[in-house]
Amino acid sequence: MRAPRHHLGEMVSSVLGSLFRKPATIRYPYAPFKMPDRFRGPPKWESDKCIGCKLCSRDCPSQAITITKVGEKRFDQTVDLGKCVFCGQCAETCPRKVITMTPDFELAQIDKQNLKITYHASPAPAAPAPQPAAAPEPAKGAGEPTV
Numbered sequence: 001m002r003a004p005r006h007h008l009g010e011m012v013s014s015v016l017g018s019l020f021r022k023p024a025t026i027r028y029p030y031a032p033f034k035m036p037d038r039f040r041g042p043p044k045w046e047s048d049k050c051i052g053c054k055l056c057s058r059d060c061p062s063q064a065i066t067i068t069k070v071g072e073k074r075f076d077q078t079v080d081l082g083k084c085v086f087c088g089q090c091a092e093t094c095p096r097k098v099i100t101m102t103p104d105f106e107l108a109q110i111d112k113q114n115l116k117i118t119y120h121a122s123p124a125p126a127a128p129a130p131q132p133a134a135a136p137e138p139a140k141g142a143g144e145p146t147v
Helices: 008-019 055-059 089-093
Strands: 043-045 065-071 074-080 099-101 116-119
Touching (some): 055 089, 089 099
Antiparallel strands (some): 065 074
């Protein structure tokens, strides 16, 4: 059996019709792309609110999270995005809701060390300097008028 032959007219009409249709692809590198809601990208910490309970590092299935104490009630968080599977378990486990999953998706790096991100806690507020004792007010003497 012979395959049916397409007519030249059908092909031309199909080509001309596709010239005026919206393209099926996106112009990604040239136009910004917004990821859909609830997309799980890399985790992000609010370091100043972290209490150092380390539940996030215990629940991480890929062992990508490290919590380090850097001062009195101050903790640094390090996440290795090369190990992270972006499951969001750390964000769900955190009792203080310090961790959020970001919509970032452009994570390609040449050097593997650039995939380790450390969130540093801000330095502890300095204790206020002691104020010098105020000079006592002179007592009102007999020569001063009273009002």
